Amino acid sequence: MNVKRVVVTGMEVITPLGIGLKSCWDNLKNGVSGIKKISFFDPKNHKCQIAGECRDFKAEDFLDPKFIRRYDRMFHLFVSVTLLTAENWNFKKDLVKNPFRFSVIGASALGAPSTFEEIILQYLNFGPKKVSPMAVINLSANTAAGEVARIFNAKGPQYFLQEACSAGTKALGLAYELIKNDVIDIAFVIGADSGIRPAVMASLENLGAIVDAKWNETPEKASRPFDKLRSGFVPAEGSGCVILESLENALNNGRTPLAEIIGFGATCDAYHPTAPEPSTQSIIECIKMALKSAKIKPEAIDYINAHGTGTLLNDVAETKAIKEVFGEYAYKIPISANKSMIGHTWGAAGIIETIFSIKTILEETIPPTINLEYPDPECDLYYVPQKAIKKKVKTVLKNSFGFGGINACLILKAWEGGEK
Structure with a gap:
């Protein structure tokens, strides 16, 4: 093929x-x-x-x-x-x-x-x-x-x-x-x-x-x-x-790539209309599926654009799943939530946040998670609080987890040229 x-x-x-x-x-x-x-x-x-x-x-x-x-x-x-x-x-x-x-x-x-x-x-x-x-x-x-x-x-x-x-x-x-x-x-x-x-x-x-x-x-x-x-x-x-x-x-057609998509994963919790499944196993498998699709190891991810809605259960579930997949490396990955500034744009969110992820790659700038003033002890990763940071980012994991337990993860990579 x-x-x-x-x-x-x-x-x-x-x-x-x-x-x-x-x-x-x-x-x-x-x-x-x-x-x-x-x-x-x-x-x-x-x-x-x-x-x-x-x-x-x-x-x-x-x-x-x-x-x-x-x-x-x-x-x-x-x-x-x-x-x-x-x-x-x-x-x-x-x-x-x-x-x-x-x-x-x-x-x-x-x-x-x-x-x-x-x-x-x-x-x-x-x-x-x-x-x-x-x-x-x-x-x-x-x-x-x-x-x-x-x-x-x-x-x-x-x-x-x-x-x-x-x-x-x-x-x-x-x-x-x-x-x-x-x-x-x-x-x-x-x-x-x-x-x-x-x-x-x-x-x-x-x-x-x-x-x-x-x-x-x-x-x-x-x-x-x-x-x-x-x-x-x-x-x-x-x-x-x-x-x-x-x-x-x-x-x-003479168009220059801005970035490349190299991996995708999707799962379903099969659990509840709104709440994430407590073990987060479906989210874990979704992230692993995207990594496998991209043929990369977890340590290749430079930044995670989080689903990060600000709900009590979702933020804890996303944190738990990231730690399960990435182990100790989870604490070294910058993570941020665009929704802290734009709110939740529902079905458009994944596309808007993917676009911002590509800008992160192109400008070597990770936007902040604003309003992160009192960190939740259960959400103890590095969420780039309050101010953007400069960092070279080559590979991004974009998470989306929706009502009905519908999970999707995309992996984006900096455009580095190569053969068709």
């Missing part, structure tokens, strides 16, 4: 830290928080009144008015970040020789929640005749991927993963496997979520998954992965897009 090398040749993000990778990365490495009081609706009746909103994002900067009216905000973020990626990384669809080997692979945990709320209100207030005929199309999250495919003439196999907080990392893993095994040549891998809605927030509050009211007056302090005062994650919205392709395809 003709096994291909898989490289990243373009990437962009839209997050609570800004529009585009440059501004987001500058804020991230400088420890700037994007968490603020909710502005999308009046949160006065909610215990948690803070979130990571993409306040600088204006859909009209990217999309026509008809598209904006018709589709959910998640769609706006999904398509806009793809257009931004194509523009900033000079991607021309006309250079794709075979559109049937060009795929769009999407990811979202929540889909289109604002549309769901609107449809219910239409029906209850005005009856069935006033429900939009586009409602069912808009509720189908994969329609967002279909729109990107239409814009760029991507006719290869299309997938849309709705696999909780691991969706983005699993989408990258799926694209990696398809390219590696010579099924396709190139893929746009896109993740987006926009769930800062009253019903979603209420559900998360009642579930006990998100931060409590004590942080409402100091929102920038609320997201506290691995800290003893953590009380849950901070919901956020955002999107990320990565252009993945075979090395051969990239070089043939």
Whole structure:
């Protein structure tokens, strides 16, 4: 079998830290928080009144008015970040020789929640005749991927993963496997979520998954992965897009790789809808699977971009699994949690954090875990607290662990050249 090398040749993000990778990365490495009081609706009746909103994002900067009216905000973020990626990384669809080997692979945990709320209100207030005929199309999250495919003439196999907080990392893993095994040549891998809605927030509050009211007056302090005062994650919205392709395809089209994906692992806890399985065996196996796929030893990892949500159980489980896999070396690996600054962007998180991991490699800068002021004794590894550090990073492990016990790990490597 003709096994291909898989490289990243373009990437962009839209997050609570800004529009585009440059501004987001500058804020991230400088420890700037994007968490603020909710502005999308009046949160006065909610215990948690803070979130990571993409306040600088204006859909009209990217999309026509008809598209904006018709589709959910998640769609706006999904398509806009793809257009931004194509523009900033000079991607021309006309250079794709075979559109049937060009795929769009999407990811979202929540889909289109604002549309769901609107449809219910239409029906209850005005009856069935006033429900939009586009409602069912808009509720189908994969329609967002279909729109990107239409814009760029991507006719290869299309997938849309709705696999909780691991969706983005699993989408990258799926694209990696398809390219590696010579099924396709190139893929746009896109993740987006926009769930800062009253019903979603209420559900998360009642579930006990998100931060409590004590942080409402100091929102920038609320997201506290691995800290003893953590009380849950901070919901956020955002999107990320990565252009993945075979090395051969990239070089043939004059595109310089930014980084290489060399390993992927995925498992399921088969345990509980929200809580990680206490032994963390599935997480351990997921990390080991990624290392085996990459054909490297644990000591080859220079940095871990943690899932790091700030929930009581998840942070302990992730720490425990890392120590089990890496042994004493676990204490020497820098680890950090991007969610301390951007909050939890759900299904987009794995893609956004993979992009930040690649920037870590390229700029030899590890962004901090802010708000880590009172370390939890059970979370006793080196989480790069408060300030970024300069370090040469060649190989990164990116972790994602989602509701339902869905685990995914990706291994990224600095681009060092080599044969196709």
